[in-house]
Amino acid sequence: MLKSLIVDNDKKSRMMLKQAVLGTGKFSDDGTEENLQGARERLTSGSAFDVIFVAEGFPREELEGFVSAVRKSKSTDEAACIVVGGSSQDEDHAYEEAILLGADGSxxxxxxxxxxxxxxxxxxTVKKNRWAAKEQIRIKRLLPEIMAKLDAAAEFRSEGFDGNQSLDAMKSACDQLNHEEIESVVMYLQQAIDGFSSADLPKDLLSGKDLYRGTSHRVRDRIERKVLTKIDERINQERESEEQSETPEDT
Known part of the structure; x- marks a missing residue:
């Protein structure tokens, strides 16, 4: 069941949509609001929704602000925002207007x-795409933190110290990288951790520097080439695709 919120200052229209939504059997009865302020309070209280229906009858500036608030709220940033219009509207025009407001559809x-x-x-679709985008950003931010811990462990061990604190922190960070797209990278990181943990501390500090720092550099290079670069490319592609979809075609 999808959780929905209906926002409409016209009671008859509000109840009509609620009845239609519940009639599909795909939505739960999660309430309605007659004004945007009440709906905003729902968002700030942490109420989560999958779909937010908002009537077009509110002032445009207020509608834009509300849609923006939906996007920024942690409880609704993956929700689809749908602008509801009257029967006299052309469907294509209604959709274009909804997109210009920042909504997902009409x-x-x-x-x-x-x-x-x-x-x-x-x-x-919206939920899946936004979740994927957030995962990419999360991974992009987390990997450099892991690499910094690996560098620290390499530095400690190359100087004759165990570096276990950095390795433990790195293990904890790796546990957060539960994502199928980077399984091979996580495996490579775990191998580096295991290698650092099991290897004897170097008697020759010069060779130790080469060993540990070399391993750290190889892991960093692989992550930057195979993960971070691809994530940047994907984020840019999605941003360009979103910008193109929000630009109405010339008529």
């Missing part, structure tokens, strides 16, 4: 099962 009356099924599909 819904115009009459509310058919087919239209609401489309909203369900859109909500699932």
């Amino acid at each position: 819904l115009i009356r009459p509310f058919s099962v087919e239209k609401l099924e489309g909203v369900v599909e859109l909500a699932n």
